[in-house]
Amino acid sequence: MGEELSLPAVRDALVREEDSIVFALIERARLPRNAPAYEDPAAAAGRSLAEFFVREAEVLHAKAGHYQKPEDVPFFPRDLPPPMFPTKSYPKVLHPFASSVSVNDAIWKMYFNELIPLFTVDGDDGNYAETAALDFACLKAMSRRIHIGKYVAEVKFKDAPQDYSPLIRAKDTKALMNLLTFKAVEEKVKKRVEKKARIFGQNITLEEDSAGKQEGNAGDSECKIDPEVLSKLYDHWVMPLTKDVEVEYLLRRLD
Numbered sequence: 001m002g003e004e005l006s007l008p009a010v011r012d013a014l015v016r017e018e019d020s021i022v023f024a025l026i027e028r029a030r031l032p033r034n035a036p037a038y039e040d041p042a043a044a045a046g047r048s049l050a051e052f053f054v055r056e057a058e059v060l061h062a063k064a065g066h067y068q069k070p071e072d073v074p075f076f077p078r079d080l081p082p083p084m085f086p087t088k089s090y091p092k093v094l095h096p097f098a099s100s101v102s103v104n105d106a107i108w109k110m111y112f113n114e115l116i117p118l119f120t121v122d123g124d125d126g127n128y129a130e131t132a133a134l135d136f137a138c139l140k141a142m143s144r145r146i147h148i149g150k151y152v153a154e155v156k157f158k159d160a161p162q163d164y165s166p167l168i169r170a171k172d173t174k175a176l177m178n179l180l181t182f183k184a185v186e187e188k189v190k191k192r193v194e195k196k197a198r199i200f201g202q203n204i205t206l207e208e209d210s211a212g213k214q215e216g217n218a219g220d221s222e223c224k225i226d227p228e229v230l231s232k233l234y235d236h237w238v239m240p241l242t243k244d245v246e247v248e249y250l251l252r253r254l255d
């Protein structure tokens with residue numbers, strides 16, 4: 001996110017993140033569930049391959065200069081090394097507390113416990129390293145989208161401090177949640193991600209098939225990911241967690 005903060009600009013950033021999430025899930029859906037990637041072998045200090053992969057990948061990303069921005073939040077923030085190369089300083093448009101707002105633990109549990117069974121087929125093809133790498137991409141894309149909620153909250157606060165401030169002082173989480181919720185926007189988001197899954201998930205061919213079908217008309221059964229999984233993911237988890245980030249940020253906005 002850049003210096004220009006407005007609700008339409010931040011919402012555009014959220015729309016852009018949808019593409020990354022849909023593509024990451026389509027990629028992961030190519031492989032079966034591969035449960036051994038999530039089991040804790042005794043030899044790996046109680047860590048699954050998936051967890052090992054994310055921890056090690058985050059060390060590399062941190063050395064390369066990631067996790068400086070408030071929307072790039074590591075899953076394992078403890079003991080991450082500092083960047084080894086100069087990093088660009090980003091405009092400080094958020095309250096300094098922004099960097100400590102994280103719902104990654106909830107994203108982690110949701111992804112492994114709820115989402116993976118919904119969009120991967122039961123099975124084991126032995127490609128565990130690839131599985132872990134694809135899981136990391138899914139987690140990263142969802143985490144980024146959800147933590148952009150910090151900017152959403154800042155813009156909403158700036159647009160109406162007179163409405164937000166009393167609720168923040170009263171620590172009225174429920175009223176804050178109501179005030180920042182836009183049901184009509186949420187309905188559109190759900191429809192759009194479902195449509196993106198339907199379009200990005202189709203096989204592209206150059207010929208019309210025998211039934212005369214063309215791209216854009218593929219049935220959901222031919223789709224690389226069930227489009228309804230995307231609307232469910234957003235409805236049950238991505239949007240609620242984004243709003244949790246918004247509330248968490250707002251509660252500290254006046255500190």
Ligand SMILES: C=C(O[C@@H]1C=C(C(=O)O)C=C[C@H]1O)C(=O)O
Binds near residue numbers: 149240
């Ligand atoms: C992110 C926003 O806040 C809320 C969360 C939304 C989302 O996660 O997509 C959409 C609308 C709001 O209820 C927003 O207003 O754009």
